Amino acid sequence: MELLKIDSLTKVIKKKKILDDISLTVNSGEIVGFLGPNGAGKTTTIKMIMGLFSITSGHITVCGYDIEKDYEKAMKNVGGIVENPDLYKRLTARQNLEYFASMYDGDTKSQIDEVIELVKMAGRVDDKVKTYSLGMRQRVGLAQALLHRPKLLVLDEPTNGLDPIGIKELRDLLKYLSKNADVGVFVSSHLLSEMELMCDRIYIIDNGVGIGEKTLEQVKDSGEEEIYSYSFITSDKNKTYDYFKSLEANCDLTNGGVTLVMKRDEIPGIVRALIKMNIDIFAVNQSQRTLEQDFISMTTGTKTQIR
Ligand SMILES: Nc1ncnc2c1ncn2[C@@H]1O[C@H](COP(=O)(O)OP(=O)(O)OP(=O)(O)O)[C@@H](O)[C@H]1O
Ligand SMILES: [Mg+2]
Structure with missing residues (x-):
């Protein structure tokens, strides 16, 4: 099922084209990477998917709902973290989740238990967030993003600041969610090596322009010929x-x-x-031929053409 469809998305801020004709899709059960260097337009795109930024032209559809025409229905199906998770450090993880859950209706107790189970932090959930490592805080952020059971999870550079073990844990968690909870994940990063390990498909963006999509099979297959x-x-x-x-x-x-x-x-x-x-x-x-080389050749190819 197609959870996210971005169609010819363009964003202009103060006459500057930040995004130029971006199109992509995310299906359920998939982890899709959004890879690009600093300033490429990743955060801008993600904020637009979460309804935090207006659309200049083009369309974003979540579970079939156009986010401009059916804002609330679309947003019900999106959960995400932009930049760092916003948590109350003096409260425990469970208290944080209870607070956020109070903003949604439904059976909050079982929802909270479910997300605690999903992000595998049962052992620490009654400790204060201020005693948590960055990796644990990311988990609480994820739990919070999953509270209203969104089909689409949108994460902006979630591995920033995590150590290699934290990154592996997050990767395993996202894989678990996509395969077992049927969630589709759209995740941005500027690190190709990370995306290769985490994602089923990768879109590359540079200077606001989409410059290619790769499946992992394509990456692996191209290895024979290269x-x-x-x-x-x-x-x-x-x-x-x-x-x-x-x-x-x-x-x-x-x-x-x-x-x-x-x-x-x-x-x-x-x-x-x-x-x-x-x-x-x-x-x-x-020598390691990775997507890194394609990435560098693709991004240096576009730099001179735009702006
Ligand atoms: N509110 C704004 N007003 C003007 N320009 C903006 C605004 N927000 C973002 N930009 C510009 O849009 C471009 C894309 O920024 P964005 O934050 O989306 O990039 P990014 O891919 O997330 O980069 P990073 O890897 O550094 O997080 C940058 O040139 C940035 O300066
Ligand atoms: Mg960013």
């Missing part, structure tokens, strides 16, 4: 270098060994050839 840089450590680096040169390959002698830029599926043949030449191979390291 050209990587390899570092060879062998018993005879000069002989290795001469051999690479004879292939007319892009190669270089370094302190430790020889680097070679080559298609991935050529490497086994090259390794066999080196062995036949009685060269011992101690290591062949492939």
Whole structure:
């Protein structure tokens, strides 16, 4: 089911185009990343999804409700955190949740128990928030965003300030929510490595312009075809270098060994050839080709065209 549809969204503030014709979708059960450098327009987009910013042109639809025409129905289906969660530090997590729940109708007691269970913070829920780590506060923020059982969860750079363990916990939690509570997650970040681990699909934005969508399968598939840089450590680096040169390959002698830029599926043949030449191979390291490289090439491509 399509939970979020952004269609040709444009935002102009003081004659400046902050967002230019952004379109994207989020389906239930999916974690969709929104990746872009500082100032790209991530927070602006997320504020617009949460109804905190007006729309200059285009449409945002949440669970089929246009947020301009059916504001309340659309908002019932969105929960989110923009910047840091707003919590009362002298209250416990449960008291914070009780306070926020009092703004919604329904069976608040069971709702609170449910979200505490969902974000897995049962053990600490009656401690004061001021004694919490940043990671725990993020959890309470998530619990708060989930209180009214929204179908769509929108998070603006939720891993900011978290350590690697906190980031992993958040990632596992979002995966759990998307797969078990059938929530769709739209999450922004400027860190590609993080998005690759967390998301099913990624949209890239730069300077207010959408510059591409990738599924993780596409990222992985492209790995077979792509050209990587390899570092060879062998018993005879000069002989290795001469051999690479004879292939007319892009190669270089370094302190430790020889680097070679080559298609991935050529490497086994090259390794066999080196062995036949009685060269011992101690290591062949492939440089990490990640979405990072696509990201950099895509974003540097657009910078000059806009503004
Ligand atoms: N209220 C505003 N008035 C004028 N310009 C604004 C306003 N809000 C945002 N901008 C501008 O819009 C652009 C996008 O900002 P936004 O905060 O959405 O980027 P971001 O992708 O969230 O960046 P970051 O990674 O730094 O959080 C920036 O150039 C910013 O200066
Ligand atoms: Mg931002």
